[in-house]
Amino acid sequence: MNQTLVSYLSQYEFYDVLLGLFGNNQGLLATVIYFLFAAAIVGLMATIGGLGTYAERKISADIQQRIGPNRVGPYGILQFLADGVKMLTKEDVMPFTADKFLFYLAPMLALVGVLSTLAVLPWSSGFIMADLNVGIFYLIAISSLVGVSVFLGGYASNSKWSMLGGLRGASQIISYEIPVTISILSITLLAGGMGFGTILSHQTGTPINWYVFHNPFSFIAFFVYGIGALAETNRAPFDLPEAESELVSGYHTEYTGMRFGMFALAEYIEVFVVCGVATALFLGGGNLPFNITLDIIPLQLAQVAIFMSKALLLYYVVIWVRWTFPRLRVDQLMTICWKYLTPIAIFNLVGCAIWTVVFNGKSIADLVFGGGH
Amino acid sequence: MTPAQFDGLMPIVILMGLAVLMFWGAHFASVLLAPKKPSHLKSTPYECGEMPVGSAWSAFNVRFYVVGLIFIIFDVESVLMFPVASIFQQLNKQGDGVYALEVFLSFITILVVGIAYCWRKGDLDWVKSFQVSLKENNK
Numbered sequence: 231m232n233q234t235l236v237s238y239l240s241q242y243e244f245y246d247v248l249l250g251l252f253g254n255n256q257g258l259l260a261t262v263i264y265f266l267f268a269a270a271i272v273g274l275m276a277t278i279g280g281l282g283t284y285a286e287r288k289i290s291a292d293i294q295q296r297i298g299p300n301r302v303g304p305y306g307i308l309q310f311l312a313d314g315v316k317m318l319t320k321e322d323v324m325p326f327t328a329d330k331f332l333f334y335l336a337p338m339l340a341l342v343g344v345l346s347t348l349a350v351l352p353w354s355s356g357f358i359m360a361d362l363n364v365g366i367f368y369l370i371a372i373s374s375l376v377g378v379s380v381f382l383g384g385y386a387s388n389s390k391w392s393m394l395g396g397l398r399g400a401s402q403i404i405s406y407e408i409p410v411t412i413s414i415l416s417i418t419l420l421a422g423g424m425g426f427g428t429i430l431s432h433q434t435g436t437p438i439n440w441y442v443f444h445n446p447f448s449f450i451a452f453f454v455y456g457i458g459a460l461a462e463t464n465r466a467p468f469d470l471p472e473a474e475s476e477l478v479s480g481y482h483t484e485y486t487g488m489r490f491g492m493f494a495l496a497e498y499i500e501v502f503v504v505c506g507v508a509t510a511l512f513l514g515g516g517n518l519p520f521n522i523t524l525d526i527i528p529l530q531l532a533q534v535a536i537f538m539s540k541a542l543l544l545y546y547v548v549i550w551v552r553w554t555f556p557r558l559r560v561d562q563l564m565t566i567c568w569k570y571l572t573p574i575a576i577f578n579l580v581g582c583a584i585w586t587v588v589f590n591g592k593s594i595a596d597l598v599f600g601g602g603h
Numbered sequence: 604m605t606p607a608q609f610d611g612l613m614p615i616v617i618l619m620g621l622a623v624l625m626f627w628g629a630h631f632a633s634v635l636l637a638p639k640k641p642s643h644l645k646s647t648p649y650e651c652g653e654m655p656v657g658s659a660w661s662a663f664n665v666r667f668y669v670v671g672l673i674f675i676i677f678d679v680e681s682v683l684m685f686p687v688a689s690i691f692q693q694l695n696k697q698g699d700g701v702y703a704l705e706v707f708l709s710f711i712t713i714l715v716v717g718i719a720y721c722w723r724k725g726d727l728d729w730v731k732s733f734q735v736s737l738k739e740n741n742k
Contacts, residue, residue: 234614264614272621318629319636325648327658338626345622349614359614367685372615385660389648393659401667404674411681415688422692424685483649488633492626561729564670568718568727572677576715579684583691583707587700591692 233361233427235267236260241525267359271348279498280310286549293553320487325388328484332386336379337485337492343375344496347503352426354516354533356525361427366414369507370407373462376500377403380464380471383493384481395480398560399471403462405567410458412575413451416582417441417511420448420591426510435519435536438595442512445594447581452512454575459504461567463497466552470560505544506537513540669726680714 236259239245252259284299284307291298299306324333350365352358362368377400384396420441421429433440442452461468472480482493509515516537518529558566589597648655687707694703721727 260613261617264617268614268617268621272618272625276625318633319638320633321638321640322633323641323645326643326646327648327655338623341626342619342622345618345625346615349618359618360612387648388659389655390650390659392648393663397663397667401670404678405670408674408677408681411678415681415684418685419688419691423689478649478651487637488629492629564727564729568673569722572718573715576711576718580708580711583704586691586695587704590700591695 233358235357235359236263238356238358239263242527264359267357268348271359272345275345275348275499275502276495278502279495280314281307282498282501282545282549283313283494284310285546286552289546289549290553293550314491317488317491322489323484323486325484327388329386329388332382333484334489336383336386337489337496339375339379339382340496341492343373343379344500344503346372346375347500350426351503351506352430352510352515353537354530355427355430356530357534358426361425363423363425363428365424365426366418366429366507366511367424369503370411370414373500373503374403374407376496377407377462379493379496380481383485384471387481387484389484391478391483392481395471395473395477395483398477399464399481402464402468402470402563402567405564406458406461406468406571409454409567409571409575410462412572412579413455413458414511416448416451416575416579419579419582419586420444426515430510430515430517433514433517435514435517437514438599439593440512440514443594445582445585445589447578447585448512450574451578451582452508454571454578455508455512457566458571458575459508460548460551461563463500463504465501465548467555467557468563469552469557470563473557475557501548502541502545505541505548508544509537509540513544515540666729673721673726676717677714680710680717684710 249256249259252262287309288298288306299309302308302312324330347369349359350362350369352361380399380403381396384392384394384399387393387396417429418424421432423429429441437443441448443449464471470480471477472482474480477483482490485493516533516535518533518536648659684707687703687710691703691707694700718727
């Protein structure tokens with residue numbers, strides 16, 4: 231049976247107290263706990279998405295030796311709230327030629343696709359809403375909705391810029407899904423399971439036991455995953471679907487106000503999700519650097535802090551990459567995906583399989599220091 | 604019913620519901636706050652100030668279909684590989700590692716032959732016609 235947040239919390243005494251308050255109605259209590267946790271996570275993600283836009287502008291300003299936003303709040307940190315209010319008060323314009331239903335649907339699909347992935351993101355060993363045994367597989371599947379929304383947004387606008395951006399976006403997202411999926415496959419192979427709990431249980435807090443340093447192939451797989459994930463989230467240098475110097479604004483040219491805001495929010499949250507997945511798969515997730523025998527809430531919170539700091543560090547790298555590399559051309563994009571990343575990813579998968587058989591599943595650290603599981 | 608019997612699907616449904624709620628909430632707030640002064644020119648598709656000619660829903664480059672087809676092939680194959688990858692360690696511990704590796708490698712070989720065929724046929728080149736004419740000129 232899958233471990234869930236409720237089944238984790240039920241080992242504590244306060245769960246029984248809460249259960250008493252709800253008249254021993256397990257289903258109702260589970261719904262309330264899930265709802266509160268989901269609302270907290272969505273709120274946190276919206277804040278991180280908002281702060282992401284602020285961080286993006288501030289870091290880009292730093293890289294380009296400008297000051298960046300500095301008017302709203304101390305150091306301009308409330309800029310994202312001001313942007314949100316601005317978007318709310320902007321007129322909602324829809325082209326009269328657009329497909330109205332799909333035009334409404336596209337930003338909603340982006341948000342649904344991104345927020346549903348949060349269900350399996352492992353904040354700590356206990357705080358994971360649902361540790362599905364198909365965790366990472368579910369995540370790949372549901373985040374494809376974002377690709378659909380990018381294409382739908384471009385198609386439904388019935389504008390030429392949007393159409394080009396949508397087509398590029400669709401072909402880019404589906405192409406880069408292949409190297410990303412195959413890189414994740416090699417980690418699945420090493421961990422012997424698709425659930426995040428299984429994957430994390432084989433890593434510890436010390437870097438030598440992370441999957442990125444498990445063997446040379448998983449080390450390469452980390453970078454293949456990173457490049458592919460950048461492209462899947464339409465981040466520069468792979469931001470061809472919204473290339474502002476060629477396609478005005480790509481697939482969301484015709485979107486104004488809050489619906490554009492939903493696309494932007496979904497993109498920034500997706501970047502965080504991708505960083506979180508990279509953290510969980512390759513960088514040991516929220517595992518503490520020492521063995522814990524007792525399982526108490528403060529230690530779980532420490533795990534959340536470790537997970538968040540690793541993911542946010544990767545987030546910084548994503549922004550850094552955006553303001554460092556020039557955008558690729560569309561044929562270069564396809565060449566990198568199909569002629570470089572996909573063969574390398576398949577090579578990594580084969581390498582991991584052979585490594586598993588030859589060294590009996592041991593990592594480099596196990597071989598050097600004589601450990602092993 | 605014990606808590607363990609709640610499988611992981613409930614949080615997913617709740618999160619999806621929250622996403623839809625968030626969208627409609629923001630949409631509703633924007634309907635309340637935003638000005639509404641529609642005009643014909645404002646709602647024409649944006650084409651940098653030019654009047655748009657024709658619809659955007661026209662024929663587009665066939666390359667996108669080819670990419671889609673190649674994607675379908677690889678996606679289905681990677682989906683088929685996920686179960687094998689999940690139990691690979693288990694098979695290895697049972698001593699069937701070499702057999703599992705053989706099966707796995709033969710499957711991947713088919714995949715690699717597929718990508719090699721696409722590569723050879725020039726379907727991985729974005730600008731195929733240009734590449735082909737370049738080769739013919741070199742002959």
